[in-house]
Amino acid sequence: MALLDIIVAPDPRLKKHAVPVERVDASTAKLMADMLETMYEAPGVGLAAPQVGVLKRIIVVDTVREGGAPQPRMMANPEILWASEETKPHEEGCLSLPDEYEMVTRPDRIKVRYLDEKNETRTIEADGLLAVVIQHEMDHLKGVLFVDHISGLKRSIILRRLTKQKKLSKSARRHALESA
Ligand code: K1U
Ligand code: ZN
Numbered sequence: 127m128a129l130l131d132i133i134v135a136p137d138p139r140l141k142k143h144a145v146p147v148e149r150v151d152a153s154t155a156k157l158m159a160d161m162l163e164t165m166y167e168a169p170g171v172g173l174a175a176p177q178v179g180v181l182k183r184i185i186v187v188d189t190v191r192e193g194g195a196p197q198p199r200m201m202a203n204p205e206i207l208w209a210s211e212e213t214k215p216h217e218e219g220c221l222s223l224p225d226e227y228e229m230v231t232r233p234d235r236i237k238v239r240y241l242d243e244k245n246e247t248r249t250i251e252a253d254g255l256l257a258v259v260i261q262h263e264m265d266h267l268k269g270v271l272f273v274d275h276i277s278g279l280k281r282s283i284i285l286r287r288l289t290k291q292k293k294l295s296k297s298a299r300r301h302a303l304e305s306a
Contacts, residue, residue, distance in 0.1 A: 130164045130178040132221050134292065136285050140222055141269040144174075144181045147202045150245040154184070158200035158243050161186045170221045172259040174266030177222050185263035189255045199250075201240035204264055207249070209233035216258045218272040224291075226284050230275045232261050 133139055147154055157180060165173040165186055175184040188198045214234040219227045235253040238260055242248050252260055262272060273281040 127163045128160045129167055130160055132164065132168065132173075132177050133179060134224060135220075135222050135271060135273075135288055137222075139179060140176060140266070140271060142176060142181055143269055144176050144183045144267040146183045147241070150202050150241050150243060154182075154202060155200075155243045157182075158184060158186060158202075162188070162198050162200065165221075168221050170219075171255070172263045173221065174263040176266050176269070183267050185260070185267070187256065187259050187263060189259055200243045201238070201260075202242075204238050204240040204260065204267075206236050206261075206264070207239055208237040210235040216255070218258065218262055220262070220272055222266075223271065223273065223284065223288060226273075226288070228272060228276050228280060228284075230258075230262075230272050232258060232275075236260065 150158075157175070161173050161175065161178060161184070164178065165171070165188070171189045172185065172187045175182045183203050185201050185204060186198065187201070188196055190197045210233045212234045213231050215229045215231045217227050218230045234257065235251065236257050237249065237251050239247065239249045265271070265274075273284050
């Protein structure tokens with residue numbers, strides 16, 4: 127297995143649409159396993175293929191808390207079959223927006239169909255954090271980030287902070303190379 131690089135916003139690659147996979151073959155299953163390893167290492171509770179530069183409709187999720195038995199879910203071509211009318215606000219984070227957290231309101235319960243790592247069709251019902259994370263990851267497949275659900279003012283503050291952070295890390299890397 128391999129650790130993949132996670133793209134940090136702002137980056138035009140995070141704004142692109144992903145395309146469906148035809149079937150989950152061995153190379154897709156390997157990508158899913160690498161994404162899962164990358165997610166656990168980050169650490170995070172979800173990851174979408176566009177965040178690692180792959181424009182395919184693939185997400186991985188595991189919302190089991192520390193101490194609980196892992197429950198990894200690898201999903202290709204996820205589709206929301208049903209969403210509750212009832213919505214709930216939940217604090218969201220994103221590995222592509224490090225150290226930024228905001229409240230986002232989404233449907234509280236969903237029913238999702240997807241292809242698993244063995245190319246088998248599965249349907250699950252999700253609520254709570256699992257429903258939040260699946261919807262957040264599915265947004266990534268349409269080039270949507272959680273900051274697209276908040277006010278324009280908050281969004282521009284966050285994106286400006288991340289741009290500044292990127293510049294600082296770039297210049298720190300350059301200095302380290304120059305003095306090596
Ligand atoms: O970048 C991502 O899409 C992953 C993101 C998923 C998410 C978290 C919370 C609400 C909505 C979507 C993260 O995993 S951010 C990191 C995080 O939440 C976390 C990290 C360590 C332990 C527990 C949670
Ligand atoms: Zn995210």
